[in-house]
Amino acid sequence: MKKTMILAVTAMLMTPVAAMAERDGATVYNTKCLACHMTGAAGAPKVGMADQWAPRAAKGMDALLATAKSGVGAMPPMGTCMDCTDGEMTAAIQHMLDNSK
Numbered sequence: 707m708k709k710t711m712i713l714a715v716t717a718m719l720m721t722p723v724a725a726m727a728e729r730d731g732a733t734v735y736n737t738k739c740l741a742c743h744m745t746g747a748a749g750a751p752k753v754g755m756a757d758q759w760a761p762r763a764a765k766g767m768d769a770l771l772a773t774a775k776s777g778v779g780a781m782p783p784m785g786t787c788m789d790c791t792d793g794e795m796t797a798a799i800q801h802m803l804d805n806s807k
């Protein structure tokens with residue numbers, strides 16, 4: 707019985723993070739992006755400011771994701787979400803776009 711439990715716990719601990727449920731855009735924004743994108747810190751486009759987001763939205767999601775991953779201006783690569791997947795980053799970007807129309 708003990709050996710089975712040890713194997714189960716070991717398998718659980720070895721499960722890649724990517725296999726776990728992804729965080730939604732609002733969650734990622736509220737925990738990773740809000741500090742800069744709510745205040746406009748270091749030139750970050752503020753959520754809710756359509757004029758700041760429209761030119762970015764025109765570039766398309768692939769370009770926005772690439773920029774978020776590589777960093778731009780004062781924003782470091784991946785912003786403050788070093789553990790985000792591409793899906794989570796995309797969801798956070800979409801959340802900001804949706805709330806900036």
